[in-house]
Amino acid sequence: MAILSGNRTFSGGAHPPGQKGRSCEISIQPGPPAKEVAVLLCQHIGVICEPVVKKGDAIAAGQKVGDSQAFVSAPVHSPVAGKVKEVALRSHPVLGRAMAVVIVADPPDERPAAVDAGRFADFDTEKYEQAAILDASREAGLVGMGGAGFPTRVKLDPKGTPKETLIVNACECEPYITCDYRLMLEWTDQVLAGVRLAKKASGCKRVIIGIEDNKPRAIEVMRDVCRAGADGIEVMPLQTKYPQGGERQLIRAVLGKSVPTGGIPPMIGVVVINVATAAALADAVVFRRPLTHRVVTVTGGGIDRPGNYYVPLGITAGELIEFCGGLNSQARKVVMGGPMMGLAIADMKTPLTKTSGAITVLTQQEIGSAKFAQRQTACIRCGRCLEVCPERLNPTRIAHAVKNNLLDVAQDYYMSACIECGCCSYVCPANIELTGYIKTGKIFVARQKKRMPE
């Protein structure tokens, strides 16, 4: 049906079951109150922050606790008032272990106030200068909240190649996750305010909001407000296909243009920001609120009370899961993010970060028996991985090169162009962890270049 809709898309990709039904009708609720938070100093791409507070310091809610002088970086803030307990290592979903500022809430944190939907009703872009918006986005520690965590200030930077088009990533193509969907339905004005601010800051003339066509209500709601606002913001329904929300795939679908391999969207005059980031930008500019809370979807067959929660960042995955009734007896995998690109965590004390849009708890049935047993068989060279690869790579060649320690061959086959979307592993009948091998290969290469500590 989606194919017949005539909506645009990219080539390749896969159709994992959406599984959004569990949480898509549940409105955003306040999350658990924070007793203690661990604010990781690295929640973004770029230079890691240095702590700017020390053990024993008293902290106000929203106070900056880590910062860096580098341009490509984003400060981190405390969601609660309290006292710094320590600056110590904590589990990090990507890095394994990383430094965090640990703050004990004092007085005990109230539940994060349910957000007043009317706050942005009389928003007016004219009140904000371009420079002020850019500064606020830096000061508030904004990063791309869709997953990558690229500092928003850098992305919006109007210097360099003139930016023509701002694309708002409202695809939410990752299965299970519904946080962006709820944001569009419930915090519509705030999202729109953020989009306008981003437009102004980046100097883009054209704005397109790309939404997958499995979210007709979101398309309708966004269309309505955009029509009312009437300042050239366009809503474009896109085919429902994973990874439609991948930055490069989204640009391809919306504009029919490809970002050069190894390049970034600004090279072709495009800026992409995610819905949640837009909402956070509005908060940062209008209310000077740093990015200390976000909406997180807690979902999956391993959770009895799924939902969408507005939570303080720095509480642990375990706390949020307990708040949703804990893991049930079927739970087999706890994933930070969605099932395609999320990271499986072993330590329930892993703190939530700015990019944690979801906690997905999967059951054996959802994982699939072969995957669960990690039963990999020989590659039958069926070519399915090539067919689904949205970047048109040769996943089996790259993965097997990495497996045989032939990193130069892997690079010959454009390993670095892989966006780690997981489509290849998803379709492989031999159940080979192609994406896993490719990620490993990239880490090896980075180490060889001495960019990453051993």
Add this chain to the structure above:
Amino acid sequence: MGQTNKLEIRVSPSPHVSKALSTRSVMIDVLIGLAPALAAAVYYFRVHAVTLVAVCVASCAAAEWVCNRIRRRANTLGDFSAVVTGVILAFSLPPALPWWAAMVGGCVAIGIGKMVFGGLGSNVFNPAMVGRTFMAASLGTLMTTWTVPATVDPVMPKVAPQRLDARTQATPLAWSKTAIKNELGATTYNRQIFGSTVTGEVGGCLGETSAVALALGGLYLLIRRTINWRIPAGVLGAAFVFAAAAFVLDGDVVSEPSRQWLASETYVQPLFHLTSGAMLLCAFFIATDPVTMPLTGRGMWIFAVGVGILTMLIRVVGEYPEGVMYAILLMNGATPLIDRFCKVIPVGGKPGGKG
């Protein structure tokens, strides 16, 4: 989190879900696709079909099991690929072949064609075709002794290769070839033979005779996307174009107007080449063996067109009436090379002018 600790929580790289697809399910799909042709084989060749398929499948499976045992590897029979090889091998054998010959063929197909390379996925040549080549080279006339379908003559008499008879013909291809050589030419070629190649009521290898059954199974695999559409399109397209060109360019078209569509003086009409011999079996089931064909789209086109043209070259120019087997093996051999030269270029082009 008392309860959490008791649970078995796993960690592994993303993605954390996978499509319900396995090597076994792919192979079972292929077997379903082969089912109509199997039914046709049983219908036309009765007990011969049952024996040959059973013996080939059993010997392929046994060979795989034994090889894995010898190399102390895990048993791989569960992926059903040996069964597919067995059925395809049986389909490409003359119906009246003695069971012991089929058994040898099955063992060679799996043992030499697949296991010495390291098992499924590592073999360069299509195992069934390796087995068949071995048999063609070693069994002599046994491999060219055909059987009249049971629906034509219930006794199913064997036919020597050169016997020319419209009804108890050897195989349509051999017949057309010999007919041409004997300068009987297309004038003796009749409409009935073309019709028979469609239904399958002709002499020939066990599973290749019925074009309708093969096309049905092929269609199923295409719809299920189990096989890549480029392969049958390339093989059949190239073969048809080649045959049509030969047919038209020959010029010396049969003079009698009512029969002009049938054949030129030296070449049979192109459609006949598609429905007869192992062309359809090849296009849908043999050339599509993923292991032995190229990975990339462009590579697949080259491979498929190569198979189609080589088959036709052997049929029209070469000594043999049938060319599928050698065409497949030749293109299998070229596959690593094709893959090397047909690298895919990323969506965003080659990075920064390098490479």
